[in-house]
Amino acid sequence: MEGIVYVAHGSQKMGKNQKMQAFYQELIQTHPETEQGLAYLEKHPDTIAVIVAKMYQKGIREFIIVPLLLFSAMHMEEDIPQALKEVELCYSDVTFSVSQPFAQEPEVVTILEERCREKLKDFPTNPAILLVAHGSTNYEKPGKIVEKIAKELAINLELPVTAGVLYGKPDYLLEAKQLIQQHPQILVIPFFLFDGHLLDKIQLALTEIKPNTVIFSYTETLNLDRRLINGINHLMNEARVDG
Known part of the structure; x- marks a missing residue:
């Protein structure tokens, strides 16, 4: 049973x-x-x-x-x-x-892309795009996955997407500082299950480093979108087979 x-x-x-x-x-x-x-x-x-x-x-x-x-x-x-x-x-x-x-499930990339496209409608010209996730100081894999997903989004959106993480590498603040040098508008994609203190922390840190000539905007998080269930169930079925 x-x-x-x-x-x-x-x-x-x-x-x-x-x-x-x-x-x-x-x-x-x-x-x-x-x-x-x-x-x-x-x-x-x-x-x-x-x-x-x-x-x-x-x-x-x-x-x-x-x-x-x-x-x-x-x-x-x-x-x-x-x-x-x-x-x-x-x-x-x-x-x-x-x-x-389930970060690498297709549904996740689809939702992130939709969040981004919806927000891009607000810009007269394309902004720089920064994908930011939690990351880890002890494990490299989360950062590598964020970089991979940023590349997928870049292909789908036909726009450059920079990857960054709150903890570990690639450091989102360092990436943001580089983007600030070249772009007056930066769209941040918070790669989190829902809003919370980590997003607040990111927003505060980015506000502190930006010059007055730069504007940061933010998409919605994944916000526990119901479509995530398909990816979760797919991985669950894989675990059944492997187990």
């Missing part, structure tokens, strides 16, 4: 957790026949261990762990594996399959 555990980051802000809960309610409708639960990595009592324990009591022994994360960094490489090891110490008869983060 199989169960699905979706794993979100978690937030101190109730509004963000409520948005994730609403997204989860849409997710579970695509697998109504399966026992499902939503766990959080931080700042929430419903941890992976808690949700697995509840499902174990219902007879679930095979679990698919579905990280609701864009990139593979510390949470994916360290926190989730550690949580699963601790669960296995309590339940020796359980098995886990873990799906991959």
Whole structure:
């Protein structure tokens, strides 16, 4: 008997957790026949261990762990594996399959492109475009993926797109400083699941470095667009096969 555990980051802000809960309610409708639960990595009592324990009591022994994360960094490489090891110490008869983060799914690029095209309508001439994601100081892979997606967007938009990350490389502030030298208008694509303090941090930092002659504009984030569900389910099915 199989169960699905979706794993979100978690937030101190109730509004963000409520948005994730609403997204989860849409997710579970695509697998109504399966026992499902939503766990959080931080700042929430419903941890992976808690949700697995509840499902174990219902007879679930095979679990698919579905990280609701864009990139593979510390949470994916360290926190989730550690949580699963601790669960296995309590339940020796359980098995886990873990799906991959979904930043590279086609639906993600489509949404980012749409966000950008919608905002480009506001510009009389094409601005410089800067794609900014979270990144990681300890893992190179997120930065590499952001660069790859920036190239895809550039092809689709037929415009240059510069990649940058908040943590690690390529440093979004360094990239922005270079763009400022040549472009009076810069469109920033915040590559995040939804709005929050990280976007606020980016906006504040960019405001502090810009001269009065430069204008920064921002697209909408992914904002937990329902189309992300297709990519998440695709990766979940891959995990089933690999598992």
